Amino acid sequence: MATSVVMPALEMAQETGKIVSWLKKEGESVSKGEILLEVETDKAVVEIEATADGLLAGVKSREGDVVPVGTTIAWLVAPGEQPPADAPAVVQTGRTTTTAPTERAARPQAATTAAAEQPKSGVQVSPKARRLAKEKGVDLTKVRGTGPDGTITSEDVLKAAEAPAAEPATAASTLSAVARLMAERTTQSWTQVPHFFLVRDLDAGALIDLREKLGTKAVTHTDLLVAITAKVLAKHPKMNASWETGNVRLNPNVNISVAMAVQDGVVGAVIPNADKTKITDIASQRKELTERARGGKLKPADVAGGTFTITNLGMYNVDAFNAIIAPPQAAILAVGRISDRVVAVNGQPAVRPMMTLTLSGDHRVVDGAQAAVFLNDLAEAIHAPANWINA
Numbered sequence: 001m002a003t004s005v006v007m008p009a010l011e012m013a014q015e016t017g018k019i020v021s022w023l024k025k026e027g028e029s030v031s032k033g034e035i036l037l038e039v040e041t042d043k044a045v046v047e048i049e050a051t052a053d054g055l056l057a058g059v060k061s062r063e064g065d066v067v068p069v070g071t072t073i074a075w076l077v078a079p080g081e082q083p084p085a086d087a088p089a090v091v092q093t094g095r096t097t098t099t100a101p102t103e104r105a106a107r108p109q110a111a112t113t114a115a116a117e118q119p120k121s122g123v124q125v126s127p128k129a130r131r132l133a134k135e136k137g138v139d140l141t142k143v144r145g146t147g148p149d150g151t152i153t154s155e156d157v158l159k160a161a162e163a164p165a166a167e168p169a170t171a172a173s174t175l176s177a178v179a180r181l182m183a184e185r186t187t188q189s190w191t192q193v194p195h196f197f198l199v200r201d202l203d204a205g206a207l208i209d210l211r212e213k214l215g216t217k218a219v220t221h222t223d224l225l226v227a228i229t230a231k232v233l234a235k236h237p238k239m240n241a242s243w244e245t246g247n248v249r250l251n252p253n254v255n256i257s258v259a260m261a262v263q264d265g266v267v268g269a270v271i272p273n274a275d276k277t278k279i280t281d282i283a284s285q286r287k288e289l290t291e292r293a294r295g296g297k298l299k300p301a302d303v304a305g306g307t308f309t310i311t312n313l314g315m316y317n318v319d320a321f322n323a324i325i326a327p328p329q330a331a332i333l334a335v336g337r338i339s340d341r342v343v344a345v346n347g348q349p350a351v352r353p354m355m356t357l358t359l360s361g362d363h364r365v366v367d368g369a370q371a372a373v374f375l376n377d378l379a380e381a382i383h384a385p386a387n388w389i390n391a
Contacts, residue, residue: 002083003052005036005074007067008300018066019073020045020296024056030076038296045296046303052076058083124151136161179264186324193243194363197322198371202379204338204355210385214279222258222312223283225335227389228381230254230274233308236374238366240307242328248365249328257306257326258286260293267293268326270306278390314338320356330365333378334358 007017020038024030036050054076061073075083125133125140129152133140136157143160145152204221211219233240233254242249254275257268269289271282292298308330311323314337323334336356343352357378361371381388 001078002057002081003054003076004072005050005056005076007039007061007069007071007073008048009069016066016068017041019061019063021063022056022059023047026056026059026074028056030054030056041303046298046300048300050076054078055081057081124149126151126153128154129157132157132161182265185326189324189327193325193327195322195325196361196363196368196371198359198361198368198375199320200357200359200375200379201354202357202382203343204353204382206383207355207385208338208353210389219279219283220286221314221338222310222335223279223286224385224389225310225312225333225382226256226258226271226274226286227277227279227282228385229308229310229333229378230256230277231388232374232378232381234275235377236370238370239331239361239374241330241365242307243330243362243365244328248330251307253305253307255305255307257309257329258289259309259311259323260290262293262296266311267298267303268306268309269293269298269302270304272305276390309333310335314355320358322358323360325360325362327362330362331371332360334360 018040020040022037023035024037030036030050030053032050032053034050035047036056037048038045039048040046055078056074057077058075059073061067061071067073077083124145124147126147130140132138132154133143138157138160140152140157143152143156144150146156147153207221207224211221211224237250238248240251240254242251253273255270255272256274257270259266260269269286269292271277271285271289274282277285289298289302292302306326306329309323309326309332311332312335313321314335316337318336319339320336321334323332325332334357336358338353338355340351341354342349343354344350345352357375359371359375361368
């Protein structure tokens, strides 16, 4: 029995997906779990696995097509089996593909072309002016008539023909789907989510010591922050919640999304159940996710289900910054660099490795006091990190 290959929903609120490439050719044998194609969403390019064994047949969508979620794009059939009857022809309409008769789609264009040759409704054109316009290729819709009652005269046409041509508009750079949709999502979040921000400076000396003990090549500061933050989140369920359809949803798992820079944007790769995962496994997963993200090889599971995001710009020598929440998550933690600063220690000036954390919260889900308690607990945990990680 034929198995349909559909455009998958890789994340919440996803409407379409763009086919980047087919990794199998039509008629080629495919095994269940084998990578079949690559799809681009607003977060990343992900690899889609085959859900059954069979031969790839009846491919309906090609590379570059933007297809609505749930649409059948191909079939997996048994040897000698034919795919089900084809659906209506697919017509590319820019962002998505829709089914529509080609002839019907062509008519409005012809009508538009004809309309462009006619002056604005109610404007009169002298016969000579109309003839001159045709000879000189003047668009009458762009000519201002100076004759009686606004009639377009031959002089008006000649003046329009002699006028210097308008300089072409500067071509806008074309954004990739990841960059374009990231811009849409961040704009939506910034304008619709009531953000508030809490800032905390803290001593990172214990964090540095623990990293050196575990091995600086094996574990990064980000890995330690993922592990510690996940543990603290487990004690603050409102900070690990989501805003969905006007209600607060408490997530049963702590899945930390780590913001990663890729070409044309940022993706959030998810480490699931981070509060229950060993620090070495977190480091290994984060490293693998980073490599896949940079190579455009993230899988659907890699970007799904995040409940809280950590974004670290310390490696770019950024001291502190405010991050935009990734809905439906309730919060995001922005991490600055660790740098030596002069601070008071026991009433005396001392140089200590300090870092700044900035917590962005969704006021619909959590209030400032609740977020402040969480941030304080997180700071205390970072001061004694060995007590908060799974070795």
